[in-house]
Amino acid sequence: MKIDLLVVYRFFHTFLLTDSLALLILSFGGDITPIQMMKSLLLFVPILLLYWIQRRFQSLLLFAVSGAVSLAVLYTASQTVWERAAFMVCGALLVLLYFFERAGSGESLLVRPSYAGLLIFAGIYIYTLAYHKSTLGTVICLFTGAYWLLTILSENRRSLLKLYAQNEKLHRFPKNRIAEGNRIALGGFCVLVTAGMIFLPMSGFDKVLQRIGHLLVRLLRRLLAGLGGAEELIQEEPEMAEQMPFFPGEFKEASPFWQALFQILEKVFVLLFLAAVVYLVCRILYDLYKKYHETVLTDGDRVEFLSPVKGDRKEGLKKRKRSGSLFSARSANEMIRRYYKKKIESTAKKTIPVSLAPEEIEETAGLSGAEGMEEFHEIYEKARYGKERCGQNEVLRMKELR
Structure with a gap:
C-alpha cells in the first residue's frame, strides 16, 4: 500500500497547530512541565480518529460519538x-x-499546511518573548521550523502532482527524471532552510522581537488608559521611553475629557466586537448545517442548483419544502446508491476518479463480468439517472447483490 504523503503532511500540520495552542493555554497557568508536554501528544488521538471517521463513513451519529x-x-x-x-x-x-x-x-485550507499558518507561530513566539516564557519559546521555535519545512514539502508535492496530471498524456514524458531532479533540489533547499533556522537564534533576532512586542504591549496599555501614565512609563522603561517620542510632555496627565472619551470608545468597541462574534458564529453554524444536509442526503454526489436571476418574477408558484431533515431516513434511491458506493470502495484497490462513468468505475474496480453485476448495474443506473423512484424490492435486491 502506497502512503499518501499529503495525508501524512496534513496530520503533522494539524497536530503542530493544535499542540501549540494547547501549550499556549497551559502557559497561562505557569511553567510547562515535561509531563504536560507528553500529555499533549494525546491530541494525535482525535486527529487520527476523526479523520478516519469522516473520510470512511457518512454517518453524523458516528462522527458525534467519535x-x-x-x-x-x-x-x-x-x-x-x-x-x-x-x-x-x-x-x-x-x-x-x-x-x-x-x-x-x-479538503479545507484549515487542515493543509500553508505559509499563513506561520503567522500563528510568530504570534505565540512574540508572546513568549514578552512574558519571558523560555520553555514555551524553545518548543515554539522547534515547531515553527518543523512547520516551515512541512509547508515547503507539502506545496512542492502538490505542484508536482499537478504537473504530472497536466502532462500525463504526453508521449515520453520524463516523469522519473523530473522526480529525481526535484528530490535533489528540494533536499538542498531544506538543508539551507535548516541551516538558516540554526543561525537565526544566534544572530540576536529574538531580542529585536522581544523589544518590538514589549513596545506594542506598552503602547496598547497606555492608549486604552486614555493617553495617561507617560511619566510612569519613563520611570519603568527608560530605554523604551526614548524610542517612543509620540508621548509628548503635555499628556503626562490626561484631561477628564480624553479619559471619558476613551472609556466610551472602549465600551462601544467591545459591544461591536461581541455582536460581530455572535453573528459570525450563527452564520457559520447555519451554513454548515445547509452544506452538511445537502452533502449527506446525496451520499457524496453533489447536486448543483442554478440560482435565479435577480429581477425575475415568480408566477404564483409557492416555494416547495424539502422533505426530510438532517436526521431523516434515506430514500430508496439513496440507499441503492449507498450500497453501490460501498461495493466499489470495498473492491477497488486504488482511488477511482469521481468523473468516470459507472461502466468505467466497475471496470477500474475489477467488477466487470462478475456474477450478478449486470443486474446490480441496472438497478444503480435506475436509481441515479432514472426519473422514477425505486421500490423497496429493488433496495433488498441491491443489498443481496452487494
Missing part, C-alpha cells in the same frame, strides 16, 4: 484546571474543524 470519545480521552488525561481547559478547547476545535471539512465536501 468526537465525544476523543473529548473524553483528553478530559480523563487532564488533572489540573489549565490542562482541562487546554485539551478540551483543542479537542473541540478539532471536532469543528473536521465537521467543517466534511460539510464542505473537500
Whole structure:
C-alpha cells in the first residue's frame, strides 16, 4: 500500500497547530512541565480518529460519538484546571474543524499546511518573548521550523502532482527524471532552510522581537488608559521611553475629557466586537448545517442548483419544502446508491476518479463480468439517472447483490 504523503503532511500540520495552542493555554497557568508536554501528544488521538471517521463513513451519529470519545480521552488525561481547559478547547476545535471539512465536501485550507499558518507561530513566539516564557519559546521555535519545512514539502508535492496530471498524456514524458531532479533540489533547499533556522537564534533576532512586542504591549496599555501614565512609563522603561517620542510632555496627565472619551470608545468597541462574534458564529453554524444536509442526503454526489436571476418574477408558484431533515431516513434511491458506493470502495484497490462513468468505475474496480453485476448495474443506473423512484424490492435486491 502506497502512503499518501499529503495525508501524512496534513496530520503533522494539524497536530503542530493544535499542540501549540494547547501549550499556549497551559502557559497561562505557569511553567510547562515535561509531563504536560507528553500529555499533549494525546491530541494525535482525535486527529487520527476523526479523520478516519469522516473520510470512511457518512454517518453524523458516528462522527458525534467519535468526537465525544476523543473529548473524553483528553478530559480523563487532564488533572489540573489549565490542562482541562487546554485539551478540551483543542479537542473541540478539532471536532469543528473536521465537521467543517466534511460539510464542505473537500479538503479545507484549515487542515493543509500553508505559509499563513506561520503567522500563528510568530504570534505565540512574540508572546513568549514578552512574558519571558523560555520553555514555551524553545518548543515554539522547534515547531515553527518543523512547520516551515512541512509547508515547503507539502506545496512542492502538490505542484508536482499537478504537473504530472497536466502532462500525463504526453508521449515520453520524463516523469522519473523530473522526480529525481526535484528530490535533489528540494533536499538542498531544506538543508539551507535548516541551516538558516540554526543561525537565526544566534544572530540576536529574538531580542529585536522581544523589544518590538514589549513596545506594542506598552503602547496598547497606555492608549486604552486614555493617553495617561507617560511619566510612569519613563520611570519603568527608560530605554523604551526614548524610542517612543509620540508621548509628548503635555499628556503626562490626561484631561477628564480624553479619559471619558476613551472609556466610551472602549465600551462601544467591545459591544461591536461581541455582536460581530455572535453573528459570525450563527452564520457559520447555519451554513454548515445547509452544506452538511445537502452533502449527506446525496451520499457524496453533489447536486448543483442554478440560482435565479435577480429581477425575475415568480408566477404564483409557492416555494416547495424539502422533505426530510438532517436526521431523516434515506430514500430508496439513496440507499441503492449507498450500497453501490460501498461495493466499489470495498473492491477497488486504488482511488477511482469521481468523473468516470459507472461502466468505467466497475471496470477500474475489477467488477466487470462478475456474477450478478449486470443486474446490480441496472438497478444503480435506475436509481441515479432514472426519473422514477425505486421500490423497496429493488433496495433488498441491491443489498443481496452487494
